[in-house]
Amino acid sequence: MEKPLVAQADREQGADALMRRAAYALAHHTHRTLSGDYADVTVTPAPRGRRRVLVLVGAGNNGGDGLYGAAYLRRRGYPVVVLPTSNHIHERGAAAARQAGVEFWPRVLPETVAATLDLVQAWKPVAIIDAIIGIGALPPLREPALSLVRGIREWRSRLPDGAGPLVVACDHPSGLDLYQGAESGAEPGLLPADLTVTMGAAKTGMLVGPGALTVGSLQIQGIGLPEPAMQPSVGLVERADVRDLWPWPDFADHKYSRGVLGVMAGSSRYPGAGVLVTSAALNAGESFLRYLGEPAVQPVVLQACPEVVLGEGRCQARIIGPGLVAGSPQHREQMLDAWRRRNPGELVILDAGALGLIGTEIQPDADCLLTPHAGEAAALAAQLGRETTRETIESNPYAWASHLAADTHATVLLKGPTTTIANPGGTVYSLTHGTRDLATAGSGDVLAGILGYVFAAATARAEARGESLDVGKMAAVGAWLHTEAGRLAAPTPRATAIVKAIPQALAGL
Known part of the structure; x- marks a missing residue:
């Protein structure tokens, strides 16, 4: 994949043209980070002359980027050492580094790994640049680089x-x-980064699964790659996207034109789920909410949210499942009744207990959004004939969200440290700015409420304009706001605090 693109650029632009641009970007972002220019990366202050930089260099073009980058950093005044992990490093890059005054240590060997690690620690670098293997070398790290990195x-x-x-x-x-965002190989070894300078475009594995947690601050640098290399496979939703796509009310809107949301959530065992879902939807902007839950929970919901209307009626979207249990005959009938009452074109969010009915009583379609966490996703996969485990899904959420979307013909929002959203047509969106503060009881109910508002409002607008709705992208918009509210609610790890932070998250857009 990489070699033809580099060869084409070298023919058209001169030898190592792309490599030098990549190296300059690598050096530039490293320098800016060490200078404290990036607020999301913490570094230890030190005079530039004592900011030692160690560059781990492997064979191939990635190593060449590192070597040219070492030369640029040395010219900026940094003491730089190159540590080769291969006997075949990029010759022109190595020559440029030596000419700039970069020091080279002996190549690390299997028998010298321990001594090399002692040397690295004694030298006390302020930065280590990982330029061992690039996209042209997809196999996992091999020895001695594997032991060095570990x-x-x-x-x-x-x-x-x-x-x-x-x-x-x-x-x-x-x-x-x-491709999958995991550590590759039977004996994985990976050095998590504080800063990743990636060329041309972010790669899939940086945006999904555990891989999204290993790249640190991601800086995407254009270097003139040919157009075929730039075709996206994963959509990344960020603050600017949410600001543009959020279904803000228009001046002429009224409570019906802004979208009506139906909520089947909460039970006598879990009444708080009904309160959290409705509160979150209203704080997100919902103007007309019909509560469809059982009579025992209605007074609790009305006390918390007196704006709520009780009973069925025309809706643009509905939520089914939070606080309900598929194994309860009463809950099962309540959820199925809410499912049967959906109108054509009404978007349905199936969460928690409703997920246990999929494949038997409920057959989702393109107007459905499923919102499982990894454990629920494993159970759903089993219901659909795919045996797997929670751990397997957590290790590769990109693949499993896609599998479940294809099997159910619905959009799947797979919750976790990184949120992965897959449309049945194959489009995938990822959110990589998760926060541990969302790992609290009731957080999923808050997410369901936010999503309910997003889809009620967006569906109403799409109906009025005769447009179609990208369910996956709008789900990503709602999930992003949920995460932002969680950040703002920290360090209070409570779902009610997340609900209260929703207006502040919206104001920050």
Whole structure:
């Protein structure tokens, strides 16, 4: 994949043209980070003359990027050392680095890994640049690079937060599976980065699954790659997208034209689910909410949200399942009744208990959004004839969200440290700015409420304009706002705090 593109650029633009641009970007972003220019990356202040930079260099073009980058950093005044992990490093890049005054240590060998690690720790670099393997070398790290990376990772784990060297990945962390977002190989080894400078476009594995948690601050740098290399496979939703796509009310809107939401959530066992879903939807902007839950929960919901209307009626979207249990005959009948009452074109969010009815009583379609976490996704997969485990899904959410979307013909929002959203047609969206503060009871109910408002309002608008709705993209918009509200609610790890932070999250757009 990489070699033909580089060869084409070299023919058209001169030898190592792309490599030099990539190297300059690598050096530039490393310098800016060490200078404290990036608020999302913490570095230890030090005079430039003492900011030692270690560059781990492998064979191939990624190593060439690192070598030219080492030359640029040396010319900026940084003491730079190159540590080769291969006997075949890029010759022209190595010559440029030596000419700039970069020091070269002996190539690391299997029998010298321990001594090399001692040397690295004694030298005390403020930054380590990972330029071991690039996208043209998809197999996992091999020895001795594997043991070297594991040793550096273990050393950094022993240091207090912020005390270890900054790790900068050239294009991507070496050892990352760029298709699935996992550590590759039977014996995985990967050096998580604080900063990743990637060329041309973000790669799939950086945006999905565990891989999204290993890239740190992601800087995407254009270097003139040919157009075929730039075709996206994963959509990344960010603040500007949410601001543009959020279904803000128009001046002429009224409570019906803004979209009506029906909510079948909460039970005598879990009454709080009904309160959290309705509160979140109203705080997100819902103007007309019909509560469809059982009579025992209605007084609790009305006390918390007196704006709520009880009973069925025309809706643009409905939520079924939070706070309900598929194994309860009473809950099952309540959920099925809400499902049967949906109108044509009405978007349905199936969550929690409703997921247990899929494949038997409920057959989803393109107007459905399923919102499982990994455990619920494993159970859903079993209902559909795919045996798997929670751990397997957590290790590869990109593949499993896609599998479940294809099997159910619905859009699947797979919750986790990174949120992965797959349309049945194959489009995938990813949110990589998760927060641990969302890992609290009731957080999923808050997400369901936000999504309910988004789809009620967006469906009403699409109906009025005769437009279609991208369910996956709008689900990503709602999930992004949920995460932002979780950030703002921190350090209070409560779902009610997330609900209260929703207006602030909207104001911040």
